[in-house]
Amino acid sequence: MINVVNSELFKLRTTRTFLALFGIALAIVLVASICICAFVNFNGEDVSNEILGIVFGPIVRALALVIGILAVTNEFRHGTITPTLLVVPDRVRLMLSKLVAVLALALALGFVSGAIMVGSSAIFGELRDFDGSQYAGALLIGMTVGTALNAALGVGVGVLVRNQVGAIVGILIYGFILEDLIGLIPWVRDWLPKYGLGGVSNALSGVYGDDADFLSQPVAGLLLALYAAIVMAIGLVVMRRRDVTA
């Protein structure tokens, strides 16, 4: 299993797409964090970490989903799944190894992104005399765990829907448009915005304090982990029965 995880990490490192996605994620977070902290006029009640969390949460979340999806669907898109399965015939073991590799990278990405936000906030808060420290711990944990879990969810989606474009477009449209729209329907309005992917991910970012519209951070984390696990489990069942013909 360790060999297979190693191989998966190596696969991720040796394609430009991943390096680019990582670079883009970090660059956006770095540049925009500094700009926001340096130039926005915060008034008395504003907490810079809260604003950063609200702005970047969805962006990093989307990138994490895409990274997870790509890690799986790239193999089907380019047909490398065939040589890979000849070396690792156990599909469940292979996909779990991908999950572990993606989780490791996403944890790192989330932690560094969170550290950049919290760091910029603290430094500029000191210089410009605004509250740059509130929510720092929660934001750092939220970014790290949130990025990892969304990437894991992406892996699950990729296992379930092998088509790369379909998986990416599908999850982004659902997660960022459809879910919000469906959430407007009266009966659904009571729970989807709170328990749906978007609501749970936002709650996980840890900057909403005691707002009753959001779950607490730990509960949100557990729920998102559960969602990712369910999607992965269904994906694995389906994957085992599938014919690999390309």
Add this chain to the structure above:
Amino acid sequence: MAHAIEVAGLTKHFGPVKAVDDLSFTVDEGRVTGFLGPNGAGKTTTLRMLLGLVNPTSGSATVLGQPFPALRDPVHTVGAVLDGGMLHPGRSGRNHLRTLAKASGIGSQRVEELLQLVALADAAHRRAGGYSLGMRQRLGLAAALLGDPKVLVLDEPANGLDPQGIRWLRDFLRQLASEGRAVLISSHQLAELGQTADDVVVIAKGRSVAQAPLQDIMSRARGGGVRVAGPDVRRLGDILYQAGARVSGDPTQITVADRTGEEVGRVIAEHQLVISELVPIGASLEDVYFELTGGGAGGPS
């Protein structure tokens, strides 16, 4: 001792299409077995079922007595090249091999060795998206050989290879077989296997139509036979004629329509005759092949 490869009653339906239909055959160690059939005959589907990639509708396929996914050490047991490029275009050839080597705990030393063997060492650092078809095939072969496997499964490996490449492959496969390995190689050209295969399995429309040593298949040729020339052919002709063979010709050269070269050779030896020439004649490999697979059928249908 289990056969290197054993396919039994293997069947695969893709919806209404019977891609493979109750196919059975075996492949033994130390032999190169050709797996022949026209386009769409079901070769690739069979090989993919053998390798656990496609789930059979019914029947079974085993390697050294076990289904491929159940093998304890798949990389060192079976190596395979399946049709198509199957490379990530952005990854270099060397890194492609390394991803596979790492997954099975094989060192990069072996990767370099194989890049040398398939003559890709110079191109190995380039992105695989720019590789030619032949280069992809070579890289695929290198991947198949990573674990120095006992059984090799190759789906149309000659596709895209130049004549030197084909000759090299032929010699290489013969060498692997002589080392006691089992080689199963698919092709849609009988002639291509002429100098490579010991046995052939011919399929058409998913069903087995012939399984025999290659020599037998060739001597089954429609209108085949042998031509013999030399001082004693007249006597030879008489002897064969009396034994019921179809003989024609003149005092210097005869044609025996329904005997193999070996059979005629035995008669010559037994009667201590002198001849100067003994040539198998008759249908070309292509003709034999068309006859077996049902005329010109196949191709775009």
